Amino acid sequence: MNNFSLYGIRLTIITISLFVITILFCYTVDPFSAYGRIYLQNGAEVNSPGFSYQLRMGKAIAIKRIKPTALIMGSSRSAWGLSPEIANKHFTNKKVYNSAYPAVTMYEILRYFQHTVASAPLKHAYIGLDFYGFHGGRPLASTFREKRLAVDINNQATLFGVSDFSTTLFSGDAVYYAIKVATGLFNKGDLYLTNGFKQLDQPSGGKYAFVSSEKQYINGTYTAPAFTFSTPNKNSSTTFDYFRKVVQLAHEKNIDLHFFISPSHARQWEVIDQLDLWSKWEYWKHEMLHITEQEGSHYKQNPIPIHDFSGYSSYSTESVPRKDGETVQWYSDSSHYKHNLGNILMAEMLQGSGENSFGRILNPKNIKQHLDSINHDKKQYQLSHPQDVLDIQHLVEKRRK
Amino acid sequence: MLFNSYEFIFAFLPITLLGFYLIGAKSHHRTAMAWLVGASLFFYGWWNPSYLSVIVISMLFNYAVGTILSGAGKSKLLLTFAVAINLAALAYYKYFNFFIDNLNNLADTSFNIEKIFLPLALSFFTFQQIAYLIDTYRNETREYNFLSYCLFVTFFPQLIAGPIVHHKEMLPQFAKDSLYKLSYRHLIIGFSIFALGFFKKAVLADGTSEYVNLTFMLAEGKTPLTFFAAWAGSLCYAFQLYFDFSGYSDMAIGIARMFGIILPMNFNSPYKSINITVFWRRWHMTLSRFLRDYLYIPLGGNRKGKTRQLINLMLTMVLGGFWHGAGWNFALWGLLHGAYLIIHNTWVSLAKRLGIKIPRIIAWWITISAVLFAWVPFRATTLDGTINLWRAMLGMNGFYLPKWMASYSYGAEAWLAEHQIVFVGIFHNVGSTKLMDILWFVLLFIVTFFIPNTQQLMHKYRPVFEKKRFYTLNKQKLFWRPNFAWAFFTAFLFVYATLSLTRMSEFLYFQF
Numbered sequence: 001m002n003n004f005s006l007y008g009i010r011l012t013i014i015t016i017s018l019f020v021i022t023i024l025f026c027y028t029v030d031p032f033s034a035y036g037r038i039y040l041q042n043g044a045e046v047n048s049p050g051f052s053y054q055l056r057m058g059k060a061i062a063i064k065r066i067k068p069t070a071l072i073m074g075s076s077r078s079a080w081g082l083s084p085e086i087a088n089k090h091f092t093n094k095k096v097y098n099s100a101y102p103a104v105t106m107y108e109i110l111r112y113f114q115h116t117v118a119s120a121p122l123k124h125a126y127i128g129l130d131f132y133g134f135h136g137g138r139p140l141a142s143t144f145r146e147k148r149l150a151v152d153i154n155n156q157a158t159l160f161g162v163s164d165f166s167t168t169l170f171s172g173d174a175v176y177y178a179i180k181v182a183t184g185l186f187n188k189g190d191l192y193l194t195n196g197f198k199q200l201d202q203p204s205g206g207k208y209a210f211v212s213s214e215k216q217y218i219n220g221t222y223t224a225p226a227f228t229f230s231t232p233n234k235n236s237s238t239t240f241d242y243f244r245k246v247v248q249l250a251h252e253k254n255i256d257l258h259f260f261i262s263p264s265h266a267r268q269w270e271v272i273d274q275l276d277l278w279s280k281w282e283y284w285k286h287e288m289l290h291i292t293e294q295e296g297s298h299y300k301q302n303p304i305p306i307h308d309f310s311g312y313s314s315y316s317t318e319s320v321p322r323k324d325g326e327t328v329q330w331y332s333d334s335s336h337y338k339h340n341l342g343n344i345l346m347a348e349m350l351q352g353s354g355e356n357s358f359g360r361i362l363n364p365k366n367i368k369q370h371l372d373s374i375n376h377d378k379k380q381y382q383l384s385h386p387q388d389v390l391d392i393q394h395l396v397e398k399r400r401k
Numbered sequence: 402m403l404f405n406s407y408e409f410i411f412a413f414l415p416i417t418l419l420g421f422y423l424i425g426a427k428s429h430h431r432t433a434m435a436w437l438v439g440a441s442l443f444f445y446g447w448w449n450p451s452y453l454s455v456i457v458i459s460m461l462f463n464y465a466v467g468t469i470l471s472g473a474g475k476s477k478l479l480l481t482f483a484v485a486i487n488l489a490a491l492a493y494y495k496y497f498n499f500f501i502d503n504l505n506n507l508a509d510t511s512f513n514i515e516k517i518f519l520p521l522a523l524s525f526f527t528f529q530q531i532a533y534l535i536d537t538y539r540n541e542t543r544e545y546n547f548l549s550y551c552l553f554v555t556f557f558p559q560l561i562a563g564p565i566v567h568h569k570e571m572l573p574q575f576a577k578d579s580l581y582k583l584s585y586r587h588l589i590i591g592f593s594i595f596a597l598g599f600f601k602k603a604v605l606a607d608g609t610s611e612y613v614n615l616t617f618m619l620a621e622g623k624t625p626l627t628f629f630a631a632w633a634g635s636l637c638y639a640f641q642l643y644f645d646f647s648g649y650s651d652m653a654i655g656i657a658r659m660f661g662i663i664l665p666m667n668f669n670s671p672y673k674s675i676n677i678t679v680f681w682r683r684w685h686m687t688l689s690r691f692l693r694d695y696l697y698i699p700l701g702g703n704r705k706g707k708t709r710q711l712i713n714l715m716l717t718m719v720l721g722g723f724w725h726g727a728g729w730n731f732a733l734w735g736l737l738h739g740a741y742l743i744i745h746n747t748w749v750s751l752a753k754r755l756g757i758k759i760p761r762i763i764a765w766w767i768t769i770s771a772v773l774f775a776w777v778p779f780r781a782t783t784l785d786g787t788i789n790l791w792r793a794m795l796g797m798n799g800f801y802l803p804k805w806m807a808s809y810s811y812g813a814e815a816w817l818a819e820h821q822i823v824f825v826g827i828f829h830n831v832g833s834t835k836l837m838d839i840l841w842f843v844l845l846f847i848v849t850f851f852i853p854n855t856q857q858l859m860h861k862y863r864p865v866f867e868k869k870r871f872y873t874l875n876k877q878k879l880f881w882r883p884n885f886a887w888a889f890f891t892a893f894l895f896v897y898a899t900l901s902l903t904r905m906s907e908f909l910y911f912q913f
Contacts, residue, residue, distance in 0.1 A: 166902070170900065171902070
């Protein structure tokens with residue numbers, strides 16, 4: 001045997017061995033809980049600590065495995081603000097799954113809704129809606145992959161799972177997180193339960209949390225690129241088309257769907273106002289209502305309800321801390337509500353009348369009065385909270401300069 | 402299909418190799434060649450099948466003209482016409498949008514045309530074929546059949562981004578019978594070169610992109626960068642581009658070698674150059690060679706006096722800049738390099754006359770600084786971005802120094818702050834500096850400046866076409882040989898690079 005043949009044999013054996021060792025290690029540790037590995041943390045069954053770094057992959061796989069009958073969706077507001085208690089309290093006889101994702105767009109909501117409908121006997125769904133999710137210029141999350149979802153945009157089955165074999169067993173990320181999990185070098189605060197709910201509440205917002213979140217919205221989320229409902233997608237002119245598809249699918253499959261507009265802090269609404277997006281914000285609600293009404297009458301079913309928790313309430317106008325060490329009760333920052341408010345929201349949506357001061361079901365008769373009332377509350381808030389208004393003004397002006 | 406993709410590495414390449422050698426083993430050489438042409442067209446069509454027509458028409462046209470030029474129909478007019486047609490196609494696909502945009506800006510017109518997409522590799526295969534036509538006219542080519550010609554143009558390892566091959570290098574290799582017989586030697590040498598290039602691209606280049614993107618994004622936004630952060634950004638881009646493109650070239654050279662074909666050298670540790678002329682002999686060598694032989698020398702080269710030589714140099718570099726893309730930033734980059742070459746050329750004559758010799762380390766430092774300065778417009782997407790970064794590199798935005806240095810300022814902090822020197826950390830307004838980032842930077846630095854390059858490592862096994870050695874043979878202990886240590890190291894590099902594929906990114910040079 002000459003040197004080259006021997007070298008070739010050695011090279012082949014070593015290469016294959018390294019691949020096999022890598023795959024076995026990643027499979028055993030299962031850093032993203034893609035193969036059903038469950039860990040125990042404070043007596044609760046949680047996903048692997050790496051799960052939170054690949055939420056969009058981990059939850060897509062889990063939905064396929066768990067086959068939930070009830071679904072919660074939305075952005076990080078729904079991912080972090082709705083507590084696991086909700087599952088025990090309101091969904092005792094149902095398999096509920098929290099399929100909410102940070103920085104989610106309406107397109108992704110549609111695609112994950114389609115994925116769940118195709119993968120599970122879904123009966124109930126509660127989708128948190130956020131204005132920024134309808135910004136058609138926002139890019140999809142870098143971890144979003146079409147191929148991993150059970151169906152394509154036209155609800156045709158796809159070859160599920162192929163694209164995630166490499167990510168879960170055969171990638172630098174898998175090895176990196178497997179080592180971190182195996183050696184315990186993880187932030188345990190980010191753990192997710194096996195039903196997709198985040199185990200721990202977010203810390204209460206302090207002096208800096210609010211401004212830091214608002215900066216992000218003012219300098220990026222709403223403005224770069226400039227806010228638009230139009231999409232670059234050839235088949236959908238606006239993000240409302242995605243919303244409409246969700247509504248249609250729910251009607252077609254007789255799914256008891258509820259939309260709810262997240263109850264962010266009043267300073268978040270102030271950001272929208274000062275960026276001159278208020279009229280778009282109102283149009284957004286009008287248009288969504290228009291679509292649910294239109295599709296309801298098309299399918300001869302009750303329109304899908306939209307519960308509006310946005311606007312001004314005793315929760316959302318909670319004073320923001322001005323000193324070090326002070327915190328708020330209901331929010332972790334001006335975008336995200338905490339578990340306590342999430343619990344109230346859920347109870348109101350599932351058991352309330354929909355006519356309370358916190359949360360209102362929109363309909364063609366009350367929409368104008370409802371939006372006028374929010375507008376009126378906004379003016380009151382601006383008069384009674386001049387410092388908060390100045391804070392936002394300062395950030396917006398800085399951006400404009 | 403990208404070289405750095407699962408489908409290429411685990412499906413396309415093994416199947417193509419297997420088919421080629423299985424057919425070749427039965428002495429069906431022309432069929433094996435046709436298989437390779439078919440595979441190459443499939444490889445090209447993977448991106449966008451509609452562009453296949455462009456490359457096929459281009460091949461048919463140029464082969465037909467070449468046949469006429471090599472026979473009785475030889476005429477300068479035909480050659481000029483054929484070259485003009487090639488350049489017109491390039492101008493249409495690559496520069497027409499740019500031309501219309503500039504016309505609209507200058508003449509205040511409002512011509513509106515749809516965006517014309519550049520077919521992949523058009524610049525590369527157009528240049529190869531222009532060279533073929535000119536050499537045919539000069540009687541420097543032999544008679545080759547159409548199939549060989551098709552393989553010369555489409556051979557997939559070098560089709561997309563070079564090395565830009567010359568017919569004299571390629572066509573005789575295709576004609577050898579030994580090519581079609583499986584050689585473990587070629588396979589192993591090829592795979593080892595491929596693995597080195599793959600690691601350079603997937604790990605070293607892609608792993609550097611984050612800081613580069615951040616620096617240029619800030620420069621194009623409104624965050625003023627300061628001196629060291631700006632130079633670090635430019636240096637990181639220099640590393641990224643070098644590992645990306647030289648990694649790609651190594652992969653191409655390695656893949657071709659697996660088929661028994663030896664490609665020309667494209668990189669020879671350019672950042673080790675001690676003057677800008679040498680830099681251009683070491684960076685994208687096959688493009689430099691093309692520009693020299695088919696532009697600079699036909700323009701008169703250095704045969705028509707000093708002034709004319711300097712003008713030719715500038716013209717060649719500006720056109721070379723434009724070759725990289727339809728944008729004024731590329732022209733600016735070419736202009737800068739043209740100016741550098743003129744300065745160096747003038748300096749060489751002056752220094753000779755005055756008997757001055759600059760120490761090597763200083764000559765290297767000047768060269769690398771000039772190169773880094775010029776990379777800025779090459780990467781920045783706007784003129785504002787270029788100017789912002791240049792301002793920072795010239796110290797006009799001040800200097801941020803590490804916090805620990807404040808204790809050595811001996812009370813002069815306030816005075817220094819007045820002169821924009823503050824101790825807040827070098828990357829204060831860029832982000833926090835992690836130990837891993839620094840170690841990564843040190844690794845890139847060592848690999849670039851102190852480790853022998855791929856050709857040096859593999860030099861005993863003729864990695865590239867050129868028989869003349871362009872490189873020194875220091876650190877021979879590190880050189881590749883088919884032993885256990887290299888088998889392990891190669892396997893490690895290959896597996897590591899494969900694991901990095903989930904963050905797949907295109908090669909930077911594909912855009913040109």
